[in-house]
Amino acid sequence: xxxxxxxxxxxxxxxxxxxxxxxxxxxxxxxxxxxxxxxxxxxxxxxxxxxxxxxxxxxxxxxxxxxxxxxxxxxxxxxxxxxxxxxxxxxxxxxxxxxxxxxxxxxxxxxxxxxxxxxxxxxxxxxxxxxxxxxxxxxxxxxxxxxxxxxxxxxxxxxxxxxxxxxxxxxxxxxxxxxxxxxxxxxxxxxxxxxxxxxxxxxxxxxxxxxxxxxxxxxxxxxxxxxxxxxxxxxxxxxxxxxxxxxxxxxxxxxxxxxxxxxxxxxxxxxxxxxxxxxxxxxxxxxxxx
Amino acid sequence: xxxxxxxxxxxxxxxxxxxxxxxxxxxxxxxxxxxxxxxxxxxxxxxxxxxxxxxxxxxxxxxxxxxxxxxxxxxxxxxxxxxxxxxxxxxxxxxxxxxxxxxxxxxxxxxxxxxxxxxxxxxxxxxxxxxxxxxxxxxxxxxxxxxxxxxxxxxxxxxxxxxxxxxxxxxxxxxxxxxxxxxxxxxxxxxxxxxxxxxxxxxxxxxxxxxxxxxxxxxxxxxxxxxxxxxxxxxxxxxxxxxxxxxxxxxxxxxxxxxxxxxxxxxxxxxxxxxxxxxxxxxxxxxxxxxxxxxxxxxxxxxxxxxxxxxxxxxxxxxxxxxxxxxxxxxxxxxxxxxxxxxxxxxxxxxxxxxxxxxxxxxxxxxxxxxxxxxxxxxxxxxxxxxxxxxxxxxxxxxxxxxxxxxxxxxxxxxxxxxxxxxxxxxxxxxxxxxxxxxxxxxxxxxxxxxxxxxxxxxxxxxx
Numbered sequence: 130x131x132x133x134x135x136x137x138x139x140x141x142x143x144x145x146x147x148x149x150x151x152x153x154x155x156x157x158x159x160x161x162x163x164x165x166x167x168x169x170x171x172x173x174x175x176x177x178x179x180x181x182x183x184x185x186x187x188x189x190x191x192x193x194x195x196x197x198x199x200x201x202x203x204x205x206x207x208x209x210x211x212x213x214x215x216x217x218x219x220x221x222x223x224x225x226x227x228x229x230x231x232x233x234x235x236x237x238x239x240x241x242x243x244x245x246x247x248x249x250x251x252x253x254x255x256x257x258x259x260x261x262x263x264x265x266x267x268x269x270x271x272x273x274x275x276x277x278x279x280x281x282x283x284x285x286x287x288x289x290x291x292x293x294x295x296x297x298x299x300x301x302x303x304x305x306x307x308x309x310x311x312x313x314x315x316x317x318x319x320x321x322x323x324x325x326x327x328x329x330x331x332x333x334x335x336x337x338x339x340x341x342x343x344x345x346x347x348x349x350x351x352x353x354x355x356x357x358x359x360x361x362x363x364x365x366x367x368x369x370x371x372x373x374x375x376x377x378x379x380x381x382x383x384x385x386x387x388x389x390x391x392x393x394x395x396x397x398x399x400x401x402x403x404x405x406x407x408x409x410x411x412x413x414x415x416x417x418x419x
Numbered sequence: 420x421x422x423x424x425x426x427x428x429x430x431x432x433x434x435x436x437x438x439x440x441x442x443x444x445x446x447x448x449x450x451x452x453x454x455x456x457x458x459x460x461x462x463x464x465x466x467x468x469x470x471x472x473x474x475x476x477x478x479x480x481x482x483x484x485x486x487x488x489x490x491x492x493x494x495x496x497x498x499x500x501x502x503x504x505x506x507x508x509x510x511x512x513x514x515x516x517x518x519x520x521x522x523x524x525x526x527x528x529x530x531x532x533x534x535x536x537x538x539x540x541x542x543x544x545x546x547x548x549x550x551x552x553x554x555x556x557x558x559x560x561x562x563x564x565x566x567x568x569x570x571x572x573x574x575x576x577x578x579x580x581x582x583x584x585x586x587x588x589x590x591x592x593x594x595x596x597x598x599x600x601x602x603x604x605x606x607x608x609x610x611x612x613x614x615x616x617x618x619x620x621x622x623x624x625x626x627x628x629x630x631x632x633x634x635x636x637x638x639x640x641x642x643x644x645x646x647x648x649x650x651x652x653x654x655x656x657x658x659x660x661x662x663x664x665x666x667x668x669x670x671x672x673x674x675x676x677x678x679x680x681x682x683x684x685x686x687x688x689x690x691x692x693x694x695x696x697x698x699x700x701x702x703x704x705x706x707x708x709x710x711x712x713x714x715x716x717x718x719x720x721x722x723x724x725x726x727x728x729x730x731x732x733x734x735x736x737x738x739x740x741x742x743x744x745x746x747x748x749x750x751x752x753x754x755x756x757x758x759x760x761x762x763x764x765x766x767x768x769x770x771x772x773x774x775x776x777x778x779x780x781x782x783x784x785x786x787x788x789x790x791x792x793x794x795x796x797x798x799x800x801x802x803x804x805x806x807x808x809x810x811x812x813x814x815x816x817x818x819x820x821x822x823x824x825x826x827x828x829x830x831x832x833x834x835x836x837x838x839x840x841x842x843x844x845x846x847x848x849x850x851x852x853x854x855x856x857x858x859x860x861x862x863x864x865x866x867x868x869x870x871x872x873x874x875x876x877x878x879x880x881x882x883x
């Protein structure tokens with residue numbers, strides 16, 4: 130290494146130290162804990178090899194949670210993306226009131242999760258005091274029950290709340306990206322007779338593809354970290370219908386005091402995030418080569 | 420570039436707006452910490468040694484009671500120590516995190532004796548035998564409540580208030596419908612069926628915000644259907660969870676859920692405040708819950724409505740008429756092994772183990788401070804009215820049951836951590852995702868884990 134370069138290492142040192150202390154060391158500690166029976170407060174961590182992972186893979190609720198995370202991911206890769214992109218395209222050519230509309234649409238995103246969860250739980254989904262009660266009182270010949278306790282719709286009902294909160298964030302990102310597309314290209318397409326769909330397909334989309342892809346990867350990572358709305362609305366229940374990996378890890382850590390087991394669940398969650406990151410890097414490199 | 424800047428500005432604006440929405444909570448937090456800080460300063464200036472305790476985020480009237488009957492009363496009772504209480508909404512998790520880092524308050528609030536076992540095994544709580552002897556706690560506390568706080572014969576926590584899951588009832592609903600307070604299990608079920616026919620809820624409760632509510636009904640059925648002898652054997656490893664008596668109790672619970680005795684479809688739609696309001700509003704004759712339901716009723720109902728509320732234990736399934744209780748402690752208090760003033764912390768615990776403290780707290784905050792003391796029955800009941808009187812009367816009834824050994828076990832107090840977590844899964848049986856046998860096999864597996872980890876509390880033996 131040249132002497133000149135070593136100076137730069139010194140400049141980087143604070144950043145490296147901070148990263149090591151808040152990311153790398155806790156990460157290594159979590160990986161190691163996943164091979165132990167640590168309860169979170171014992172002085173000694175007993176190494177138990179793969180026992181936590183074996184026990185985890187034998188636990189039927191782990192597979193339910195993993196399946197639910199995959200469903201969550203599929204929902205988030207489609208519904209908020211379509212809504213966010215659709216609204217962004219509608220706002221793109223609207224000069225008047227666009228900023229105001231963006232602000233209004235962003236309100237769900239800035240609400241604290243606990244507020245959003247309470248609104249939906251008590252005002253929308255409650256058949257005793259909310260919208261469902263109002264519909265039931267109209268005596269339409271059917272009685273609506275809360276979807277939160279349904280085997281088939283419980284998870285979707287919770288995801289819907291998070292989607293309601295999240296889609297406007299995507300819309301803002303997509304709109305910012307769409308507005309950077311060269312007007313010349315759009316005008317040229319118009320002159321060539323391209324309709325709205327063709328302009329999106331052949332002009333806008335290729336230009337914003339890196340942004341869309343980045344958001345997709347972020348969604349995949351976030352999907353395996355989903356926690357707050359599930360915990361606030363159902364705590365993974367009833368009957369584990371809405372269990373996700375993070376609520377499973379939370380129960381293991383704070384109810385059963387199995388930090389070793391909770392760490393192994395966290396490692397599995399991170400594994401999927403890692404796959405998403407690797408895919409993104411590969412795709413990005415491919416694009417750079419193109 | 421300009422456009423990107425604009426988008427970033429929008430996001431910044433959104434983030435600023437978010438702080439507006441979350442501002443109230445932060446302000447309260449800051450206020451809380453300021454209060455705490457000012458208390459500490461006062462403590463320093465007066466030369467008193469500081470003692471700290473964390474407690475859950477109590478409401479205003481509850482904090483007033485704590486201030487008056489615990490903090491002020493203790494601080495004025497002696498010149499050496501200054502107690503401060505910090506209210507934290509996530510106290511359970513905060514304590515777990517703090518203790519694991521060798522930190523935490525001097526006096527550790529816990530969710531019950533079962534919570535204590537794991538920490539005590541790691542030396543995070545002080546052995547209280549010395550203080551027990553010094554203050555005579557063993558002579559003052561009800562035997563089973565004292566015993567369940569011991570590990571290998573040594574005391575590591577003192578029990579908080581008595582609790583037992585049973586039946587709250589609305590006197591006016593029973594009277595208006597010509598129903599007597601049920602003395603037998605059959606009479607109770609008969610009234611619930613009639614209530615359903617009349618368009619009332621058979622019984623009320625709710626697990627909307629707290630899935631762990633399930634444990635109350637598991638404990639209630641194990642106490643009144645399986646009974647003390649079976650449950651003693653189960654919790655001491657002499658008998659499997661998956662045994663006919665326990666299975667019968669769980670089958671009764673499944674029938675209860677399916678028959679709508681636990682608020683029907685609205686079990687998952689109500690929280691305890693809402694269910695308490697429905698009981699006060701005469702929409703059901705019964706509410707199934709632990710003694711802390713008294714505080715929910717006080718929170719939500721008018722004084723007149725409160726006067727209509729009574730409590731009785733679930734009648735025994737086998738027809739026996741004894742007044743059985745489930746052994747339960749609403750919380751526990753231990754001394755942190757890092758505490759610099761353990762003698763002072765022990766003085767606070769001793770102060771809490773007095774009928775004066777219990778009587779004072781319960782005069783303002785019913786449902787949470789009926790301490791498990793042998794002399795609780797000596798408290799003058801005439802000083803109480805309405806719901807306060809009903810609560811104290813219920814506590815003295817439970818004291819008698821526990822004193823006579825007529826008890827089984829509450830899940831939150833007596834089940835070790837993994838077993839407790841497994842018992843919550845009764846909803847998998849309710850929803851047809853598991854059979855009672857599978858559920859109990861899982862309980863056996865979890866209990867075996869707890870035994871291996873030595874996290875099972877001492878199980879007091881009932882009289883049988």
